[in-house]
Amino acid sequence: xxxxxxxxxxxxxxxxxxxxxxxxxxxxxxxxxxxxxxxxxxxxxxxxxxxxxxxxxxxxxxxxxxxxxxxxxxxxxxxxxxxxxxxxxxxxxxxxxxxxxxxxxxxxxxxxxxxxxxxxxxxxxxxxxxxxxxxxxxxxxxxxxxxxxxxxxxxxxxxxxxxxxxxxxxxxxxxxxxxxxxxxxxxxxxxxxxxxxxxxxxxxxxxxxxxxxxxxxxxxxxxxxxxxxxxxxxxxxxxxxxxxxxxxxxxxxxxxxxxxxxxxxxxxxxxxxxxxxxxxxxxxxxxxxxxxxxxxxxxxxxxxxxxxxxxxxxxxxxxxxxxxxxxxxxxxxxxxxxxxxxxxxxxxxxxxxxxxx
Ligand SMILES: O=C(O)C(=O)C[C@]1(C(=O)O)C=C[C@@H](O)C=C1
Numbered sequence: 001x002x003x004x005x006x007x008x009x010x011x012x013x014x015x016x017x018x019x020x021x022x023x024x025x026x027x028x029x030x031x032x033x034x035x036x037x038x039x040x041x042x043x044x045x046x047x048x049x050x051x052x053x054x055x056x057x058x059x060x061x062x063x064x065x066x067x068x069x070x071x072x073x074x075x076x077x078x079x080x081x082x083x084x085x086x087x088x089x090x091x092x093x094x095x096x097x098x099x100x101x102x103x104x105x106x107x108x109x110x111x112x113x114x115x116x117x118x119x120x121x122x123x124x125x126x127x128x129x130x131x132x133x134x135x136x137x138x139x140x141x142x143x144x145x146x147x148x149x150x151x152x153x154x155x156x157x158x159x160x161x162x163x164x165x166x167x168x169x170x171x172x173x174x175x176x177x178x179x180x181x182x183x184x185x186x187x188x189x190x191x192x193x194x195x196x197x198x199x200x201x202x203x204x205x206x207x208x209x210x211x212x213x214x215x216x217x218x219x220x221x222x223x224x225x226x227x228x229x230x231x232x233x234x235x236x237x238x239x240x241x242x243x244x245x246x247x248x249x250x251x252x253x254x255x256x257x258x259x260x261x262x263x264x265x266x267x268x269x270x271x272x273x274x275x276x277x278x279x280x281x282x283x284x285x286x287x288x289x290x291x292x293x294x295x296x297x298x299x300x301x302x303x304x305x306x307x308x309x310x311x312x313x314x315x316x317x318x319x320x321x322x323x324x325x326x327x328x329x330x331x332x333x334x335x336x337x338x339x340x341x342x343x344x345x346x347x348x349x350x351x352x353x354x355x356x357x
Contacts, residue, residue: 028082035086045087046109046134048164048262049271051079052354056273072357080110092116092124092133096217098237104166104260105137119214121150125158128263135163135264141307142170143257144196151261152309152321155279155350162277162351164262172197172216172251176223176230179244186211188219189232197232199252262353270327271354275304278337280320281311281346289320295339296324299332319346327352 038045058075059068083089091109093101095117105115116133118124124136139148155162172193176184187205189197191212201210208230213219216233217240223231224241231243232250261277268274282288296303305323326333328349341347 024078027078028085031082032085038086044266045083046089046264046266047268048354049268049274051076052271052273052357054079055357076107077110077112080112083110084112088112088114089134090114090116090132091135091137092118092127093137094118094121094124094139094215096215096221098220098234098240099215099217100168100170100234100258101137101139101260102217103234103236104139104168104258107168108137108164108166108260108262109135121148121154125154125160125263128160128265129158135262136160137166137260137262140165140259140261141305142192142196142259143255144251144253145192147307147309147321148192149309152307152319155261155263155277155321156319156348158263160263160265161267162261162353163264163266163268164353165275165356166260166262167257167356168260170196170251170256170258171234171249172232172256173235173238173248174230174232174246174250175220175235175238175243176246177227177243179246181205181208181230181246183228184208184230185228187230187232188213188222190214190216190219193219193232196251196253196256200250204247259356267351268353270329270352273355274325274327274330274352275355276324276326276328276333276337276352277350278322278324278340279346279348279350280322280340280344281318282320282343283345284317292320292340292343293322295336295343299336299339301326301333301336 127133128136186209219231220233220237220241223229282292302325307321308318
């Protein structure tokens with residue numbers, strides 16, 4: 001009975017799938033032509049501003065019933081596969097596989113990329129600077145724990161630019177081989193993850209040793225090998241090492257998120273909705289920070305983030321990491337930046353890039 005009703009509906013789905021298949025391949029053929037044009041001029045294959053515009057436009061035009069976010073996920077993968085026909089880009093990230101950094105790579109580039117897990121944030125920068133990887137993805141800040149200082153320090157020194165941002169919800173799970181805490185003597189995780197779960201751990205397992213390891217992926221690997229170790233990590237990492245979930249969502253803040261940035265040698269053109277990241281320093285005198293930022297207000301440029309970091313050596317006391325709305329090529333931003341530069345003892349534009357989706 002049910003099958004009788006399903007048959008004509010499935011026939012309609014089959015017919016539509018044939019059309020989708022045809023259209024996808026027609027799109028891919030055009031992307032291949034784009035690839036040839038780019039190859040002639042050595043132009044970059046990955047164009048974050050164009051991808052952001054396509055994703056915004058499909059979400060805006062989406063009539064439903066499919067969810068706009070789901071439509072974007074589908075189109076991100078379509079563009080990823082089309083891009084891979086032009087050339088498959090390599091993306092270095094803080095490994096091992098199964099970490100939130102890897103998830104951030106796929107959220108930005110789709111799955112048709114070559115992921116290159118690296119052992120440290122330094123290694124990610126080195127791989128991109130040396131040209132071994134086209135892009136890198138590094139964590140910049142966590143909503144509970146604040147800035148990732150190593151990333152800030154390396155952004156100051158590097159010749160690379162920020163070409164994208166990605167925000168990922170961070171849900172930590174406590175996991176072990178058996179899926180229980182019986183016989184568990186230590187809980188392993190990255191120090192940031194231990195910090196993000198400390199109230200929960202204090203309440204539930206105050207007497208179990210906590211061990212900081214290089215990454216949550218590494219913690220999951222350890223727990224996969226050692227029946228007396230549990231790991232705090234994302235469930236993707238847990239699945240990779242066949243761990244059972246003792247308790248999901250053990251992070252203290254349910255809205256915990258990490259913001260990642262994409263680093264590379266290219267500088268995206270304006271997409272219409274962009275952020276620009278800067279590093280500034282001012283001479284150490286009263287009112288200097290206030291004066292430094294005055295051009296932003298006077299030209300109507302909004303500041304979305306302000307972070308200070310000790311300079312450690314040299315003439316200035318602090319570096320200020322500032323994010324603003326807009327692209328460095330937008331007229332009012334360009335004017336404000338030119339004025340900022342005049343007042344600053346140190347001034348570096350880290351990059352302009354599309355708003356994270
Ligand atoms: O428009 C381009 O430059 C393309 O290469 C096409 C395309 C796409 O599939 O839409 C693929 C890769 C780029 O990152 C942007 C868009």
